[in-house]
Every structure is written in C-alpha cells, then in structure tokens.
Amino acid sequence: MKTRILTFNVARRAAALWLGGSIFLAAGARAELKWEQSVVEVHPAAGDKQAVAHFKYENTGKAPIHFKSVKASCGCTTTQSQKETVNPGEKGEIIASLNIGDRTGQQVKTVTVQTDDPNPTQATTILTLKANITPPMEIKPTFVYWTSGEAPKTKTVSLRAAKEFPVKDLTVKSNSQNFESKLVPGKPGEWTLEVTPKDTSHTMGTALLIQTDYPKEAPKSFYVNAQVTNPQPPPFLRAPAGQAAAPPAGAKAQPAAKAATPAAIPSPATH
Amino acid sequence: MNLRAVGESFVIAALACLPAVGEGFYFRSKVSWQSPIPASELVTVEQARGWGDGAIWVDARPDDEFARDHVPGAFSLNEDRWNELLPQFLPNWSPDKKVVVYCSAQTCNAARDVAKRLRDEAQLQNVFVLQGGWEEWQKRK
Numbered sequence: 001m002k003t004r005i006l007t008f009n010v011a012r013r014a015a016a017l018w019l020g021g022s023i024f025l026a027a028g029a030r031a032e033l034k035w036e037q038s039v040v041e042v043h044p045a046a047g048d049k050q051a052v053a054h055f056k057y058e059n060t061g062k063a064p065i066h067f068k069s070v071k072a073s074c075g076c077t078t079t080q081s082q083k084e085t086v087n088p089g090e091k092g093e094i095i096a097s098l099n100i101g102d103r104t105g106q107q108v109k110t111v112t113v114q115t116d117d118p119n120p121t122q123a124t125t126i127l128t129l130k131a132n133i134t135p136p137m138e139i140k141p142t143f144v145y146w147t148s149g150e151a152p153k154t155k156t157v158s159l160r161a162a163k164e165f166p167v168k169d170l171t172v173k174s175n176s177q178n179f180e181s182k183l184v185p186g187k188p189g190e191w192t193l194e195v196t197p198k199d200t201s202h203t204m205g206t207a208l209l210i211q212t213d214y215p216k217e218a219p220k221s222f223y224v225n226a227q228v229t230n231p232q233p234p235p236f237l238r239a240p241a242g243q244a245a246a247p248p249a250g251a252k253a254q255p256a257a258k259a260a261t262p263a264a265i266p267s268p269a270t271h
Numbered sequence: 272m273n274l275r276a277v278g279e280s281f282v283i284a285a286l287a288c289l290p291a292v293g294e295g296f297y298f299r300s301k302v303s304w305q306s307p308i309p310a311s312e313l314v315t316v317e318q319a320r321g322w323g324d325g326a327i328w329v330d331a332r333p334d335d336e337f338a339r340d341h342v343p344g345a346f347s348l349n350e351d352r353w354n355e356l357l358p359q360f361l362p363n364w365s366p367d368k369k370v371v372v373y374c375s376a377q378t379c380n381a382a383r384d385v386a387k388r389l390r391d392e393a394q395l396q397n398v399f400v401l402q403g404g405w406e407e408w409q410k411r412k
Contacts, residue, residue, distance in 0.1 A: 073379055102353035104388075108380065143361060143393035207358035223354050225393070230365040 032061035041130040051131035059086040068114040104135040136165040145227040161189040167212040176206035314399040331385040373401035
C-alpha cells in the first residue's frame with residue numbers, strides 16, 4: 001500500500017514538474033521574433049507584373065535569432081531575407097513576391113520561415129500572401145468544343161470588361177479558316193462571341209485572339225479556344241480502371257483518331 | 272483511496288493536456304493536413320495510373336521544374352503562361368478523358384488552382400488533383 005502511494009506521489013510530482021517546465025519554456029520564448037502580420041493581403045492593379053507583400057519582424061527577446069530557412073510554396077513566390085542574424089531589438093522584413101503571369105482570382109501563397117528559436121512552436125512561422133487579382137475581362141467559357149460528327153451549331157462565349165478596365169471595342173482574330181467567329185456587342189463593356197465550325201467531320205482546333213482597344217499603347221490580349229474533338233467512344237470501348245477495353249463479339253475496334261494540332265496561335269500585334 | 276487516486280490521475284492528465292489544447296487552438300489555421308480540396312476531386316497515384324490511356328496528365332509546376340522532369344506524357348500547364356499553354360493542351364483533350372493535375376507536393380496549391388480554372392473557365396469535367404503531387408509520383412515510380 002505504502003509503495004503504491006509513494007509511486008503515485010512521484011508520478012504526480014513528475015507531471016507537475018513537466019507541466020511547470022512547459023509553461024516556463026513557453027513563457028520564456030514567447031517574446032522572441034515578433035511578426036507585425038503573418039497574413040498580408042494585396043490588391044495588384046491591372047497590368048502589374050508582381051504582387052509584393054512585406055512581412056515585418058522584430059527580435060523582442062534577449063538572444064540573437066538566426067534564420068535557418070525561408071521557403072516559398074510551389075516556387076511561384078520568391079522571398080528576400082535582408083539579414084541572416086537578427087540581434088535583440090533589431091527589426092527587419094521578409095519580402096514575398098508573386099509573379100502574376102496569367103493568374104486571376106484570389107491567390108494564396110505561403111512562405112515557411114524557420115529559425116533557431118529554442119521554442120519549437122516559435123521556430124516555424126508560416127507567412128501568408130493573399131493576392132486578389134481582378135481579371136480585366138471575364139470570359140466564360142474560355143473553351144468551346146464539338147465532338148466529331150456533331151451538328152456544327154454556333155456556340156457562344158460571354159465577355160465582360162471589369163469596371164476599372166474601360167474598354168470600348170474588341171477585335172477577334174483567328175489563324176484558322178475552319179471556324180467562323182463574330183463579336184456581338186451588348187450593354188457597354190459586354191459582348192457575345194459566336195463561334196461556328198465550318199464542319200465537324202474531323203478533329204481540328206484554333207485559338208481565337210481577342211484584343212481590346214484599351215490601353216491604347218498596349219492593348220490586352222485574351223484567348224478563346226475552339227476545338228472539334230474525338231467523339232466519346234461507345235460504352236463497350238470505355239475501359240474500367242486498370243483494364244483494357246474489349247469490344248463485344250463481332251465489333252471491330254477503331255483506332256483512336258489523332259489529336260488535332262491547333263492552328264498556330266495568333267500573336268497579338270506589336271505596338 | 273482507489274477512487275481518490277483515479278480522480279487525481281484524471282486531474283493530472285487533464286492538466287497535462289491543456290498546453291496541447293492551447294497550441295491546437297492557437298495554430299488552428301495552420302494545420303498542414305487540412306486540405307481545401309474535396310475528397311471527390313482527389314485521386315491517388317494508383318487510381319490515376321489505373322486509368323491508363325483514359326487519363327491525361329497536367330503538370331502545374333513552373334516551367335523549369337517541368338523541364339527538369341515530369342510524368343511521362345504530361346502536358347505543362349501553369350498559371351505563369353496559362354494563355355499560351357492552354358491551346359497546346361486542349362487538342363489532346365476529349366470528353367472521355369480524365370484530367371489529372373499535379374504540382375510539387377501535398378502542400379502546394381498550384382494543382383488545385385489549375386484544376387479549378389480548367390473546371391470553371393474551360394468548363395472541363397472529370398478534372399482531378401493528384402494526392403501528394405510529383406513527390407508522391409516519384410516515391411511510387
């Protein structure tokens with residue numbers, strides 16, 4: 001009985017010691033590298049090439065801190081650490097840049113920062129860059145298709161300019177003679193693009209180049225893709241996962257049609 | 272006595288859990304395993320391989336990473352050059368194909384973004400994101 005009580009008391013003291021130690025460790029390390037903001041939201045203007053976020057920090061502790069690594073997600077974001085060692089009381093920043101490229105909508109990129117902070121919960125910080133990229137033109141859908149043999153009916157695409165993008169006129173250009181395209185103006189800043197294939201007997205494709213009249217010195221280019229694709233194979237030719245398709249007795253399997261090579265993508269005129 | 276011991280043990284265990292609960296609450300938005308992709312839009316390497324020719328692979332990583340190595344037969348389609356690369360990919364697509372998009376690893380979100388654009392803007396169906404991305408593909412080569 002005595003042994004049991006003794007064991008219990010030892011266990012209780014050990015647990016209390018561990019708990020106290022954890023709290024002490026957390027309290028001691030709390031005030032080391034302080035970040036002004038770990039999430040930065042940016043709104044790049046139309047035409048900007050990069051979205052840039054500044055993550056400011058300060059060493060509020062009593063010992064120097066060293067950066068062990070600064071890694072950006074997916075390689076899309078580049079980071080710049082101005083110093084490798086941050087002395088007590090020193091301030092600095094990490095700059096995260098996102099190449100906008102052809103991105104649209106909300107982009108969320110992260111930068112993982114690792115330091116030699118003795119507290120493991122403080123040693124790793126995840127910085128988040130949120131960029132809201134408004135596309136100058138909203139195009140829906142950006143792809144229209146017909147399956148081979150389908151009636152060559154006209155398909156429509158809606159185009160709408162963003163409020164801050166005062167485009168008045170659009171032009172459409174294609175390098176393929178196999179598709180007809182026509183722009184029908186609607187309300188100010190809105191158009192409907194009508195696309196019709198000349199025939200759908202074989203696979204073919206084109207990229208229609210849409211150009212704006214704004215800004216005058218560097219008009220914007222957008223693409224709408226049109227395609228006549230292979231027909232969907234009959235159910236008996238559609239293989240379940242991991243199995244080769246077997247045609248029913250008497251049926252002759254057709255070789256798959258070659259994918260249509262698109263006509264060269266029209267290049268925007270240089271200005 | 273036994274009842275008291277059990278009670279004290281319970282209290283100690285509860286106290287010991289407090290830091291973990293606090294940390295979980297503090298870092299609730301930074302949990303790496305919280306995937307924003309619904310399970311129905313994810314596919315494993317084995318499943319995607321099982322689709323054979325019925326799958327069309329899309330590499331959402333930047334150009335230099337694609338140039339270094341990629342899934343055999345994959346098409347490069349990233350958001351840096353979306354307008355240029357999409358017309359090169361679409362002629363190889365047909366309605367019966369399943370599109371498998373991947374980026375570097377489980378933690379990257381380029382595959383999710385490219386898959387979303389293929390669904391929303393190009394209005395393609397059967398677009399999936401590869402679980403674990405390129406990292407997982409290499410492990411199971």
